[in-house]
Amino acid sequence: MHFAMLYTNRDSILIKMRPLTEEETRLFFEKLAKYIGENIKVLIDRPDGPFCFRLHKERIYYVSEEIMKKAGNISRDNLVCLGTCLGKFTKTKKFRLHITALDYLAPYAQAKMWLKPTAEQQFLYGHNVMKSGLGRISENTQKYSGVVVYSMNDIPLGFGTAAKSTTECRHTDPGTIVCFHQADIGEYIRSEDTLT
Amino acid sequence: MGRKANWSEKPKSGPGRKSRKQPAPSFPGMIGGPGQGGGGIAKHRKKKQFGGPGKKRNASFPSLNDSRKLKPGQPYRKSNEPKKAPKDKQVTRSIKNVSDSEDEEENKIMDSNSEGDEGVSDNEPEMDAGSGSEEMDGSDDEMMQDDFSGSDGEAPDSGNDEDEQNEEDGKGEDKAGNEEDDKLTKWHKIANMNGNGENDDTDKIEFPDGQENFDVQVVVDRIKDVISTLLDFKTRREEGRSRSEYISLLTTDLCQYYGYNEFLMERVMQIFPLGELQDALDAGDAPRPLTIRTNTLKCRRRELAQALISRGVNLDPVGKWSKVGLVVYSSQVPVGATPEYLAGHYMIQGAASFLPVMALGPQENERILDMCAAPGGKSTHIAALMKNTGTLMANEFNKDRAKALIGNFHRMGVKNSVICSYDGRKLPEVIKGFDRVLLDAPCSGTGVVSKDSSTKTQRDAKDIQRTNTKQKELIMAAIDCLDATSKTGGYLVYSTCSILPEENEEVVNLALRKRNVKLVPTGLDFGTPGFTKFQDKRYHPTMNLTRRFYPHSHNMDGFFVAKFKKFSNSNPVIKQVEEEAESSGEQE
Numbered sequence: 001m002h003f004a005m006l007y008t009n010r011d012s013i014l015i016k017m018r019p020l021t022e023e024e025t026r027l028f029f030e031k032l033a034k035y036i037g038e039n040i041k042v043l044i045d046r047p048d049g050p051f052c053f054r055l056h057k058e059r060i061y062y063v064s065e066e067i068m069k070k071a072g073n074i075s076r077d078n079l080v081c082l083g084t085c086l087g088k089f090t091k092t093k094k095f096r097l098h099i100t101a102l103d104y105l106a107p108y109a110q111a112k113m114w115l116k117p118t119a120e121q122q123f124l125y126g127h128n129v130m131k132s133g134l135g136r137i138s139e140n141t142q143k144y145s146g147v148v149v150y151s152m153n154d155i156p157l158g159f160g161t162a163a164k165s166t167t168e169c170r171h172t173d174p175g176t177i178v179c180f181h182q183a184d185i186g187e188y189i190r191s192e193d194t195l196t
Numbered sequence: 197m198g199r200k201a202n203w204s205e206k207p208k209s210g211p212g213r214k215s216r217k218q219p220a221p222s223f224p225g226m227i228g229g230p231g232q233g234g235g236g237i238a239k240h241r242k243k244k245q246f247g248g249p250g251k252k253r254n255a256s257f258p259s260l261n262d263s264r265k266l267k268p269g270q271p272y273r274k275s276n277e278p279k280k281a282p283k284d285k286q287v288t289r290s291i292k293n294v295s296d297s298e299d300e301e302e303n304k305i306m307d308s309n310s311e312g313d314e315g316v317s318d319n320e321p322e323m324d325a326g327s328g329s330e331e332m333d334g335s336d337d338e339m340m341q342d343d344f345s346g347s348d349g350e351a352p353d354s355g356n357d358e359d360e361q362n363e364e365d366g367k368g369e370d371k372a373g374n375e376e377d378d379k380l381t382k383w384h385k386i387a388n389m390n391g392n393g394e395n396d397d398t399d400k401i402e403f404p405d406g407q408e409n410f411d412v413q414v415v416v417d418r419i420k421d422v423i424s425t426l427l428d429f430k431t432r433r434e435e436g437r438s439r440s441e442y443i444s445l446l447t448t449d450l451c452q453y454y455g456y457n458e459f460l461m462e463r464v465m466q467i468f469p470l471g472e473l474q475d476a477l478d479a480g481d482a483p484r485p486l487t488i489r490t491n492t493l494k495c496r497r498r499e500l501a502q503a504l505i506s507r508g509v510n511l512d513p514v515g516k517w518s519k520v521g522l523v524v525y526s527s528q529v530p531v532g533a534t535p536e537y538l539a540g541h542y543m544i545q546g547a548a549s550f551l552p553v554m555a556l557g558p559q560e561n562e563r564i565l566d567m568c569a570a571p572g573g574k575s576t577h578i579a580a581l582m583k584n585t586g587t588l589m590a591n592e593f594n595k596d597r598a599k600a601l602i603g604n605f606h607r608m609g610v611k612n613s614v615i616c617s618y619d620g621r622k623l624p625e626v627i628k629g630f631d632r633v634l635l636d637a638p639c640s641g642t643g644v645v646s647k648d649s650s651t652k653t654q655r656d657a658k659d660i661q662r663t664n665t666k667q668k669e670l671i672m673a674a675i676d677c678l679d680a681t682s683k684t685g686g687y688l689v690y691s692t693c694s695i696l697p698e699e700n701e702e703v704v705n706l707a708l709r710k711r712n713v714k715l716v717p718t719g720l721d722f723g724t725p726g727f728t729k730f731q732d733k734r735y736h737p738t739m740n741l742t743r744r745f746y747p748h749s750h751n752m753d754g755f756f757v758a759k760f761k762k763f764s765n766s767n768p769v770i771k772q773v774e775e776e777a778e779s780s781g782e783q784e
Binding site: 063064066067070071073074075078079080081082084085099100103120124151153155156157185186188189192193195 | 503532533535536538539541563587589592595598599600601602603605606607609611612613614615616617618626627
């Protein structure tokens with residue numbers, strides 16, 4: 001990964017939204033790679049013009065450079081949101097993905113889980129996924145890798161961490177947790193105020 | 197738990213109620229002066245009228261006009277709907293009831309005006325049960341219609357008169373042999389002369405003397421009468437009464453019945469012709485159908501409809517005019533919390549909110565500004581029409597509401613947006629040169645009283661003036677943000693959810709005078725043209741290109757849409773504009 005690609009000195013002087021520092025980029029990409037692995041480069045080299053990551057109020061926004069420039073003269077206080085918010089840095093400088101990143105995670109996800117209709121509701125209320133609610137799981141899912149969770153009719157519902165690998169999943173009893181919940185689209189209603 | 201409670205109650209209610217003796221009714225108004233003790237009763241009646249099926253009615257009243265009575269759910273019916281069937285039913289009942297239970301008999305005796313129309317149902321036990329409860333006198337649920345008939349205590353005379361006015365024939369079942377009878381026969385004759393007698397009375401309208409208490413039925417009848425009188429003023433007017441007397445009577449009555457304040461009601465009466473007035477007010481109170489808009493960024497309408505139908509939602513396309521709208525008739529699940537909703541496949545949004553965006557007609561790769569964006573229904577619609585290309589700038593002054601904007605944008609998968617939080621009036625200083633601007637201005641909300649009924653009572657002239665001032669400043673700012681030299685655009689759409697001309701035509705008129713803009717057709721093939729004149733005001737002749745939408749005629753919220761084209765970046769008369777900036781609050 002060429003971090004330098006994302007980091008241009010030109011903008012770094014601006015106090016407003018700014019490109020990520022090297023450390024931030026590392027933390028962010030490590031987290032992102034858990035879900036989409038090599039596909040990160042798809043986000044960086046896009047056919048439809050250059051996109052960039054910008055940090056604004058501890059949040060990382062992913063936005064086309066054209067739009068970013070147009071938002072240039074909006075002052076920091078008045079800028080609420082820019083393109084898509086992917087997540088934020090916590091006070092302890094860890095990076096957390098937000099549910100709003102789902103649009104970019106879902107198409108490139110490496111590990112996926114599909115939930116039975118009965119388990120959808122549970123997950124959308126913020127619960128972990130049990131083996132009993134698991135409809136399908138992609139092959140070669142590693143233990144503790146990031147998974148994107150879908151409904152059976154392929155609507156992305158959220159994402160989490162696999163608690164079991166694909167093979168382990170086959171041999172556990174229905175009550176076992178197979179995926180730890182991290183974010184789900186129910187948050188659009190449950191925690192609208194803290195979304196980004 | 198609940199079951200237990202029922203068990204304990206049952207033994208009490210059965211024998212207790214039935215065996216209880218019905219207390220004698222008291223009619224303060226009949227004996228004492230008008231208004232005495234009547235207030236409470238009237239209030240109570242009102243509650244019953246609007247608050248679903250009440251149990252009681254005033255048993256002893258001469259309800260000459262039983263058949264005309266409104267059913268509980270019926271207050272919004274149109275004036276000439278057939279009411280015959282219930283009448284007949286009623287009549288048979290009343291005959292049956294003449295020899296009714298002793299309690300009933302007692303009431304009748306008490307009441308000098310008594311008659312057989314006693315609202316006693318065929319179902320005697322029920323009646324008894326009813327009579328046991330705390331209210332003055334018995335009767336049953338079904339007879340609710342009678343409730344408002346003979347007014348209760350207050351101002352008995354006027355009440356009765358009014359009842360009679362609208363008397364229909366077929367009412368002759370009254371048994372009482374007092375003066376009522378004379379009147380009755382008189383009304384009979386008139387009614388017969390008039391054929392079906394429905395609403396044909398050209399009779400005197402009783403003007404309240406100010407002491408009268410509010411009685412829903414009396415007011416309803418009087419509204420109807422006054423309107424029909426006003427519509428045919430020459431032949432129906434009462435000698436010596438001027439039109440303004442009738443109008444002011446109508447205003448107070450409508451205010452009372454619909455719960456508007458006087459200022460707003462006068463406004464509404466000026467906007468709608470008398471014939472439409474009641475329909476408009478009725479429709480304004482009723483909630484509009486729930487509509488949703490398909491998010492074309494994520495799915496197609498047919499897929500969405502299938503998915504929702506399989507969840508037990510009963511829906512239909514909203515109409516030919518929109519390819520993305522669906523009307524939800526009923527649903528087994530909350531429409532605002534289905535996985536499809538959460539995944540951003542649709543947005544819950546009033547049908548009227550589609551219109552400004554359709555009028556704006558966003559194109560791909562344009563720069564578009566939505567000046568008052570929250571909660572994002574229209575903005576996400578714009579983004580969908582732009583297919584996530586170009587730049588959409590969504591502005592919302594209120595930071596709390598801007599949070600809703602963030603949620604909706606991300607949920608709907610809008611990626612070409614910048615959300616900012618400026619005072620709309622300052623925006624031209626920050627950023628300019630947009631191809632299209634949507635200004636859905638903050639307004640008094642008089643078009644959506646069904647959503648917030650406090651509007652009806654809270655808004656006064658001062659509020660309107662305040663919003664009007666703000667709207668004028670905003671529309672100027674919006675025009676200044678536009679780029680007239682844009683190849684594809686240079687359009688501004690101004691919309692409000694208000695029906696008052698002060699917030700619509702007047703604002704548009706000012707914009708036409710102070711900026712180099714002209715009105716262009718909105719591209720919406722329905723809606724009522726905007727006013728070119730209103731009362732003593734005269735607006736620009738092209739004002740008929742703007743569109744008004746009303747609940748009663750279009751079954752959507754009251755709405756106003758105007759589309760401008762900016763043809764020059766300079767301002768017509770700079771001096772004038774500066775003057776205006778100084779006294780920005782000026783009223784036209």
